[in-house]
Amino acid sequence: xxxxxxxxxxxxxxxxxxxxxxxxxxxxxxxxxxxxxxxxxxxxxxxxxxxxxxxxxxxxxxxxxxxxxxxxxxxxxxxxxxxxxxxxxxxxxxxxxxxxxxxxxxx
Numbered sequence: 001x002x003x004x005x006x007x008x009x010x011x012x013x014x015x016x017x018x019x020x021x022x023x024x025x026x027x028x029x030x031x032x033x034x035x036x037x038x039x040x041x042x043x044x045x046x047x048x049x050x051x052x053x054x055x056x057x058x059x060x061x062x063x064x065x066x067x068x069x070x071x072x073x074x075x076x077x078x079x080x081x082x083x084x085x086x087x088x089x090x091x092x093x094x095x096x097x098x099x100x101x102x103x104x105x106x107x
Contacts, residue, residue: 001038001056004063005081007049014075025051028070035066050076054083 010018017024029039032055041054057063060082067078 002059002063003040003083003085004055004057005083006051006053006055006067007079007081008051008053008076009048009078010050011075011077017075032066035069036062037066049079 025042029042032039036058038056039053040056041052043052044050045052055063057066063080063082067080070076071078
């Protein structure tokens with residue numbers, strides 16, 4: 001499973017829905033599970049976005065499909081970011097460094 005950060009902003013329609021039925025947020029979490037997405041953490045935030053969600057999905061294609069499905073409902077706007085564990089990031093940099101050293105030695 002891949003990890004993603006979903007930054008969501010309520011539309012006017014979404015704000016009215018949440019105000020009238022705050023529990024709707026938890027209902028959506030359950031629906032996301034039915035679509036193959038696992039919600040790891042969810043935060044209401046102040047600022048440019050209304051919610052930050054840390055989720056897992058099988059792959060980028062599944063995440064894109066789910067994001068489009070959610071956005072098509074008209075209650076939120078979504079920005080999705082692919083996240084990677086810092087250990088994987090460091091390992092990738094170390095591999096790149098080894099590749100650069102090998103390539104430099106071949107010249």
